[in-house]
Amino acid sequence: MLLFVTSHSTAVGEAINQDPSPRVLVIYPYDERVAATTVAGEAVRNRLLEATGGKIDLFSEFLDLSRFPEHEHIERMAQFLAIKYADRRPDVVVALGEQSAKFIVDHRASLAGNARIIVAGFNKSTGLQMNLPTDVIGAFTEFNIIKTAEFARRLQPHARKLFVIGGSSEFDRWWLETAKAELAEFSKDYVTTYLEDLTIEEFVAKTAALPSNSIVLALTIFKDRSGRNFIPREAVKQIAATATAPVFGPYSTYIEYGSVGGNVVTFEALGRTVADLAFDAIQGKPITHVQAPHFNVADARQLDRWGMSEKDLPPGTVLMFRQPSFLEQHWLAALLASAVIAVQSIAIILLLVERRRRRTAEVQSRHRLLEVIHLNQSATAGALSASIAHELNQPLGAIRSNAEAASIVLRSACPDLKLIEQILADIQDDDQRAHDIISRMRGLLKKRAEIEWQEFDLNDLTATAIKILKGEAVRRGIEVSSTHASDALPVRADKVHVQQVILNIAINAMDAMGKAGREKKLMLETRLTKDANAELSISDSGDGIPDGKLAAIFEPFYTTKASGTGLGLSIARTIVETYGGRILASNARDGGAVFRVIFPLAKAETT
Amino acid sequence: MxxxxxxxxxxxxxxxxxxxxxxxxxxxxxxxxxxxxxxxxxxxxxxxxxxxxxxxxxxxxxxxxxxxxxxxxxxxxxxxxxxxxxxxxxxxxxxxxxxxxxxxxxxxxxxxxxxxxxxxxxxxxxxxxxxxHAARTRLASLTPREVEVLRLLVRGTLNKQIAYALGTSERTIKAHRHNLIEKMGARNLAEAVSIAERYGVVAAAEQSSQP
Incomplete structure (x- = not known):
């Protein structure tokens, strides 16, 4: 007692130990396995070590009051600690929890004479009831069950039942009473049941048979009805494991033990708050009561378990144990994969764009080709117009003469009706002939907007071409002869274009025979080649192709004629190649040029 | 027909x-x-x-x-x-x-x-x-002597002069003259001379007689 008085008197007004390593004693109310206090204590230690750069002496004492609540034990602990710290008086004592606070307030004289005392981990009203001395500073935590209830309501908007769980210890009972008062308003919206005075087995059994539209609020179970001691989170763990409705609790320590979440003071936050107070106290700064911050905390695994949505969480909720998404887990691989996909996509897009451009270009070039072919057709029609007109005059002349003859015959005394009949039949035939000539002429001028693929017999097409050319050949004194393959030569291409090829080559051949004095002969011959291609050869009796010009004759603008454009053979080759064929030029042994046009046979359609 | x-x-x-x-x-x-x-x-x-x-x-x-x-x-x-x-x-x-x-x-x-x-x-x-054709045929039927006489007649030569030139008698010339008018189907000497001129017999004959 003397010691107490002496030390107390000397301590008053004395400055805090100026020793470079101030001493801080942290008092835990329970044993080292109660997470709430140990987590907070660890946070205090870490924060202080960090703030002082390690220049601090930290001490921890566990009062173990949940298992040894007897007054004798408390007194023995006080005596023991007084002796233990006699030579190393702490500068600051941090008392975690209400019981620690009570303990240090009761025994501060013997234990920590002039130390600053900071209490933490209970609410302010409790502090007031304890009649804390004014120089004891608190970091209070308001365990507001109503906030946790509201939190639960947000996540379970359709819940209709409310169950509140509390144990049988003194604290548990106090908590239950507090909760009942706080929830008085809230519970009106629900069928509310307080589960109290139960053994742990009864808690588990009852919560395993709850309807799913229930909210379960777990307070604390330090003791069940049978008197068994619990660390509350372990009791909550047992209950939540088999509960058929989500369990919420106002403690962050419940989070890992099956609670969905709640409005809690995280013990780290509490610890840090206390440490800041302690640090200020060490430095001699004035300190006052503070409120430890509250958070809404939720366990993502439990949200999953109960099918709740993260979106329903109140803003600012700390979501714990969220399974990192695939992207978060494998971000590098994902990044690389995305990069590869992006590069590939770009490449594909570029290729598509390129393909489109190429197709557009192809279409344009084909259209141009068709234009050129049509110009070529028109030129050919122009060149042949005189002979075509002549050819057309034959049937027209015949029709006129026949008609005149018929009218004269009819005017005679006794008309020869048989002759009239014959004349009329002939007129019909000639009319048909004129019509055929016009059709061929039209075919010669037919303009294509697109290639018209058709299968036709090269023999027939050659015969048609000869009919078109015959008049011109006669006019030029050229004898046209032809032989054709005995079998059909089916070719797939645009008839009009292939006909143009034949006409170009043939007219070229006729031009080549213009000056030659000898007999003028044009020979068209079709045959099936050994490698099963359709071949048309067009030979003339002209001077042949000059040496060294065999390669050049198919080039555009190569011409030997004063009036030629030099496009006929070039166009012919382009057309033939468009349809997968070849065109070859050579000189015959007995003079004259031979052009051979070779097309692949159309595949016979076997049905 | x-x-x-x-x-x-x-x-x-x-x-x-x-x-x-x-x-x-x-x-x-x-x-x-x-x-x-x-x-x-x-x-x-x-x-x-x-x-x-x-x-x-x-x-x-x-x-x-x-x-x-x-x-x-x-x-x-x-x-x-x-x-x-x-x-x-x-x-x-x-x-x-x-x-x-x-x-x-x-x-x-x-x-x-x-x-x-x-x-x-x-x-x-x-x-x-x-x-x-008929005229030519007739002309062709004249003898060389008659052609000579005709040529000289065309030039207006008198029978006498012809006889002298050809070294024969005037009477013979007259006979030639009569024959050739008849052969040529002419009615008189003037017509015969005209035919001879048209068909160029005279000139031809003259040319052929030239050396």
């Missing part, structure tokens, strides 16, 4: 129709599909006929056939038919003695007119030819 028209055209329908028209118009008609066909029967062509010839034919064309006919049947009137107005060919044909050049399709009136005109002209030519 109606004149015969020979139609040469490679177009069967056309030649048949034209043939019908001409036969309805009162002509006799023979049809040929080519120049060669006509040439094969050239001996059948008698005066008073006409040839309608297509210019453009395979093988022997119109102009070539005209050339051949001019040798084998020079008096034959030829009317060309052509599908197109080929000026060069028409000029060549006319130069070579064609009667006409008609464009197809044929105007019946123009065709018939052309045929009639060419037949007419051919007939006139034939008459003249016949006359000339």
């Amino acid at each position: 109606n004149p015969m028209i020979h139609i040469v055209d490679d177009d069967q329908s056309f030649r048949t129709a034209v043939g019908r028209l001409l036969s309805a118009s009162g002509y006799r008609v023979t049809l040929y599909g080519s120049g060669e066909e006509l040439l094969a029967r050239v001996h059948e062509l008698v005066p008073g006929c006409c040839v309608l010839l297509d210019l453009d034919m395979p093988g022997l064309n119109g102009l070539a056939l005209q050339d051949r006919l001019s040798q084998q049947a020079p008096m034959l009137p030829i009317v060309f038919l052509s599908g197109h107005a080929d000026i060069k060919a028409s000029v060549q044909a006319m130069k070579a003695g064609a009667e006409d050049f008609i464009e197809k399709p044929l105007e019946t009136g123009i065709l018939l007119e052309a045929i009639a005109r060419s037949l007419q002209r051919a007939a006139t030519r034939q008459d003249e030819y016949d006359r000339n």
Whole structure:
């Protein structure tokens, strides 16, 4: 007692130990396995070590009051600690929890004479009831069950039942009473049941048979009805494991033990708050009561378990144990994969764009080709117009003469009706002939907007071409002869274009025979080649192709004629190649040029 | 007998129709599909006929056939038919003695007119030819002595002078003179001299008599 008085008197007004390593004693109310206090204590230690750069002496004492609540034990602990710290008086004592606070307030004289005392981990009203001395500073935590209830309501908007769980210890009972008062308003919206005075087995059994539209609020179970001691989170763990409705609790320590979440003071936050107070106290700064911050905390695994949505969480909720998404887990691989996909996509897009451009270009070039072919057709029609007109005059002349003859015959005394009949039949035939000539002429001028693929017999097409050319050949004194393959030569291409090829080559051949004095002969011959291609050869009796010009004759603008454009053979080759064929030029042994046009046979359609 | 028209055209329908028209118009008609066909029967062509010839034919064309006919049947009137107005060919044909050049399709009136005109002209030519032919034949029947006498007579030489020049009697000259007037089918000496001048016998005779 003397010691107490002496030390107390000397301590008053004395400055805090100026020793470079101030001493801080942290008092835990329970044993080292109660997470709430140990987590907070660890946070205090870490924060202080960090703030002082390690220049601090930290001490921890566990009062173990949940298992040894007897007054004798408390007194023995006080005596023991007084002796233990006699030579190393702490500068600051941090008392975690209400019981620690009570303990240090009761025994501060013997234990920590002039130390600053900071209490933490209970609410302010409790502090007031304890009649804390004014120089004891608190970091209070308001365990507001109503906030946790509201939190639960947000996540379970359709819940209709409310169950509140509390144990049988003194604290548990106090908590239950507090909760009942706080929830008085809230519970009106629900069928509310307080589960109290139960053994742990009864808690588990009852919560395993709850309807799913229930909210379960777990307070604390330090003791069940049978008197068994619990660390509350372990009791909550047992209950939540088999509960058929989500369990919420106002403690962050419940989070890992099956609670969905709640409005809690995280013990780290509490610890840090206390440490800041302690640090200020060490430095001699004035300190006052503070409120430890509250958070809404939720366990993502439990949200999953109960099918709740993260979106329903109140803003600012700390979501714990969220399974990192695939992207978060494998971000590098994902990044690389995305990069590869992006590069590939770009490449594909570029290729598509390129393909489109190429197709557009192809279409344009084909259209141009068709234009050129049509110009070529028109030129050919122009060149042949005189002979075509002549050819057309034959049937027209015949029709006129026949008609005149018929009218004269009819005017005679006794008309020869048989002759009239014959004349009329002939007129019909000639009319048909004129019509055929016009059709061929039209075919010669037919303009294509697109290639018209058709299968036709090269023999027939050659015969048609000869009919078109015959008049011109006669006019030029050229004898046209032809032989054709005995079998059909089916070719797939645009008839009009292939006909143009034949006409170009043939007219070229006729031009080549213009000056030659000898007999003028044009020979068209079709045959099936050994490698099963359709071949048309067009030979003339002209001077042949000059040496060294065999390669050049198919080039555009190569011409030997004063009036030629030099496009006929070039166009012919382009057309033939468009349809997968070849065109070859050579000189015959007995003079004259031979052009051979070779097309692949159309595949016979076997049905 | 109606004149015969020979139609040469490679177009069967056309030649048949034209043939019908001409036969309805009162002509006799023979049809040929080519120049060669006509040439094969050239001996059948008698005066008073006409040839309608297509210019453009395979093988022997119109102009070539005209050339051949001019040798084998020079008096034959030829009317060309052509599908197109080929000026060069028409000029060549006319130069070579064609009667006409008609464009197809044929105007019946123009065709018939052309045929009639060419037949007419051919007939006139034939008459003249016949006359000339007769005169030439008569001239050819003169003896060399009679030709000599005729030549001198054309120059207005008197019988006496001729007799002196030829070293014979005036009476002999008179006999020659009488014979040659008779041979030439002339009514008198003036007509005989005129014939001799027209056919150039005198000049020819004179030339041939020159050394």
